[in-house]
Amino acid sequence: xxxxxxxxxxxxxxxxxxxxxxxxxxxxxxxxxxxxxxxxxxxxxxxxxxxxxxxxxxxxxxxxxxxxxxxxxxxxxxxxxxxxxxxxxxxxxxxxxxxxxxxxxxxxxxxxxxxxxxxxxxxxxxxxxxxxxxxxxxxxxxxxxxxxxxxxxxxxxxxxxxxxxxxxxxxxxxxxxxxxxxxxxxxxxxxxxxxxxxxxxxxxxxxxxxxxx
Numbered sequence: 001x002x003x004x005x006x007x008x009x010x011x012x013x014x015x016x017x018x019x020x021x022x023x024x025x026x027x028x029x030x031x032x033x034x035x036x037x038x039x040x041x042x043x044x045x046x047x048x049x050x051x052x053x054x055x056x057x058x059x060x061x062x063x064x065x066x067x068x069x070x071x072x073x074x075x076x077x078x079x080x081x082x083x084x085x086x087x088x089x090x091x092x093x094x095x096x097x098x099x100x101x102x103x104x105x106x107x108x109x110x111x112x113x114x115x116x117x118x119x120x121x122x123x124x125x126x127x128x129x130x131x132x133x134x135x136x137x138x139x140x141x142x143x144x145x146x147x148x149x150x151x152x153x154x155x156x157x158x159x160x161x162x163x164x165x166x167x168x169x170x171x172x173x174x175x176x177x178x179x180x181x182x183x184x185x186x187x188x189x190x191x192x193x194x195x196x197x198x199x200x201x202x203x204x205x206x207x208x209x210x211x212x213x
Contacts, residue, residue, distance in 0.1 A: 001139065002146040003184040003191070004042075005156050008057040009035040010178040018092050019107065021085035021121070024056050031057070031178065034202050038179040039064035041201040047072060048145030051138060053080035053152060061179065062150040079134035082152035083127055086120025124168065127158045135159055139186055156182060163191035177202070 009031030013020040027035060038061065047069050052062035054076045062074050088096055088107065097104045106116040117123045138147060151159075153176045160182060161171030175197045176182075183194040 001048075001142055001144055001186045002194075003139070003186055004045075004146060004148045005159060005182045005184065006038065006061070006148065006150045007153055007156060007176050007178055007180050008053075008055075008061040008150060009033075009038070011057050014178065016092065018090065019085050019088045019096070020057075021083060021089040022055065022081055023089050027057055027060050030205070032060070033205070034179040035061040035064040037201045037205075038181075039066075039068055041181075042148070043068035045146055045148075047148050048142050049075070049138070049147045050150075051075045051077055051080065051148070052150035053082065053155070054078045055081055055152070058150045058152065062148075065148060065150070077134055079130050080149065080151040080155055083154040084120065084122045086118040086122075088118045088121065124154075124158060127155060128162055131155055131158060132162050135163070139189075160184065160193065160196075164193055 009027045011020065011025040011031055012028045013023070013025045014031075015028060042065050050062060050065060050069065050072045052058045052074060058080070059074070059076060066072055066074050088100065088103070091099065093107065096107055100118070103116050103118050105113050106118060138149070156176055157171045157174050160166065160174060161168070163184060163186070177197055177199040179202055180197045180199040182196050183198070184191045185194050
C-alpha cells in the first residue's frame with residue numbers, strides 16, 4: 001500500500017508561533033488556500049480511504065481532498081489528534097520560556113529532550129500508545145491501494161519513526177511544512193520512506209508556515 005501522511009493547513013496559531021496542541025483552532029486564510037491546493041494536488045489519485053484527526057484544522061484540510069473524491073467518507077479518528085501540550089497550550093514561545101522555564105526546552109525545534117513532559121501533556125510514548133495501534137489497524141485493513149491520513153506534526157513524526165524504525169532524534173529532525181505530504185510504501189508489514197515534506201503544491205505561495213504544534 002501507499003500511505004500518504006499529510007499535515008493540516010496553516011492556522012493563526014501557527015503564524016503567531018502559539019502552541020495549539022489539542023485546541024480546536026481554525027485554518028487561517030492562507031491555510032484554507034493551502035488546503036485547496038493540496039486537494040488539487042491529490043485530485044488525480046485513486047484513494048482507497050481518507051482518515052483524519054478529530055481536530056477542526058485537520059478535518060477542514062481533509063474536506064478539501066474529499067471534494068475531489070466524492071466516493072470517500074472522511075473518517076475522523078481522535079487517535080490521530082495532535083499531542084496534548086497540557087499547561088502550554090495557548091502560549092507563545094516567549095510566554096513558555098517565562099512561565100515554564102523548566103520545560104522550555106521541550107518545545108524548542110532544535111533540541112530534543114524526551115525526558116521532559118509538560119503538566120497535563122503527552123510524551124512521545126503517550127502518542128505512540130494511542131496512535132500506532134490505529135495506524136497498524138489501517139494498514140491491515142488496506143493492504144493495497146492508496147490511503148491518506150491527515151494529521152499533525154508531532155503525530156506524523158511518531159508514525160513515520162515507529163514504522164521505519166528511526167531513532168528519536170531522526171524523527172524529531174523531519175521537517176514538516178503545512179499541507180506537506182510524506183509518502184511511505186508498506187509491504188509485508190515493512191515500511192520504507194518514499195518522500196518526506198513534499199510541498200511543491202504550495203511553493204509559489206508567498207508565505208508557508210512550519211508553525212508550532
